[in-house]
Amino acid sequence: MAATRFLIPIFLFIATFSLALGLTMPLMNVSKLYFFDENPSLVGLIAALWTGGDWLLAVIVSLFSVILPIGKLAVAQLAAAHEPIAARLLHRWIGILSKWSMLDVLLVALVIFAAKTSGLATAIAQPGLWFFAASAILSAIATHFIVQREKAESQS
Template identity: 70%
Template sequence: MRSIVPLLLFAATFTLAFGLTMPLMNVSKLYFFEENPSLLGIIQSLWRDGDQLLAIIVALFSVILPITKLGVAQMAIMQIAPSTRKWHQSIGVLSKWSMLDVLLVALVIFGAKTSGLATAIAQPGLWFFTISAILSAVATHFIVHKDAG
């Protein structure tokens, strides 16, 4: 199982990049107007429209936290630091928040669907983002439990 962890982390990083940049959803308004925002586009739009606090929260939990988790997991498997135990403990803390990013994106889509003014359909970016979260959760599970065992 140890040799699969680097592959899982690589795939999680690759799919996260797609998840952040590809359209998350197709939003149709009044049958005439369509938007295909990416997660980074949504954050930028929130910031531009004056919702800086919400933009920061979405960026923190949907961009910074997943990237940090993947980086810490990479450091743990590469054993760069003299004490990899601290890396493993950090992974444990970050893993507690790992699916919040997917929940946050799902809430954005739910909000668009239930507003009544628009229809929202999931696009590939959402699937890549979700796959990344799952792959990183599996990889970090193997890292943490290898350390415990």
């Protein structure tokens, strides 16, 4: 139990740092016809959707890719610091937020798969995807430890 108290802040710090890198670094390299290369980041993709007129899609991607992960990490940080309101909020929303944690990673993986199988373009995962995935996994582990800690403290 003492080890998790030490690990929770480390996991949350690395998850927060990884999320920042995952949002700003290129997610994938897309090459079309061997002449045109693109290296979009998640923030760049959202901006391109917005300026391209796909406002609803930009808002949905922003919600699930940026706002929910940041919100989950913020609530987890507060719960790790033993804020009672944040702990209750984390318990209430952890199931809902955790279900959407890996959605973006899955979508990018599907885009890479589609590009590779279509023959029109080649797509290769870039560091932004790995940082984004690491953030989702580490925040899930940290929130699991926080919930377990809260349960253990309420039983004693």
